[in-house]
Amino acid sequence: MKPLFKWTIAAAGAALLASCSTAPRRVAVAPPPPAPIELPYQWTQGNAGQAHEDAVAAFGPLTMKPGEYKWLTDIPAEGDTKVVIDRLQQLFYVYRGDKLVGVATVSTGTKGRETPLGFWKVLTKKKLGYSRKYDNAPMPYMQMYDAKGIAFHAGPNPGYPASHGCVRLPKPFAEKLFGLTKVGTEVIIEG
Secondary structure, three states, rough: OOOOOOOOOOHHHHHHHHHHHOOOOOOOOOOOHHHHHHHHOOOOOOOHHHHHHHHHHOOOOOOOOOEEEEEOOOOOOOOEEEEEEEOOEEEEEEEOOOOEEEEEOOOOOOOOOOOOEEEEEOOEEEEEEEEEOOOOOOOEEEEEOOOOOOEEEEEEOOOOOOOOOOEOHHHHHHHHHHHOOOOOOOOEOOO
């Protein structure tokens, strides 16, 4: 019968000694990690980060489930309204003057139909608007900020991007927001 291995005790010992040699070895050095990827919204003023900090200060940790929102009971009577939408976190923030008054989960546009980034203004408001592009779909508490028909409005809010480009809000939040904004309200979209 032939042995399965051709190693002898002497050969095994020599191999072991060779592996324990004190001669200097060349050690492969891992390449440096890649440079951090710049987030696409860093060209803005960082409004979403500040809005998140303001929301945590006002409401505590933001552990909201899809379709949830938080709204202050004491809203300033004076001051312009401004909204900040964070696509990465899927959150919508609303300010009156310098005070954050509400935050809600949202559903923005899907891949290939992303909600556009940038600085906008509310162009049109309708309590019950309808989509010109998508089979006349209802858009309750619609506030259009893009001439092509993109708006924020009440709609399904699964907790991830799922729209054709609009920003869907929880209906009670959209209703409260509708009463606080006007044509010309500033809209900032990041993420």
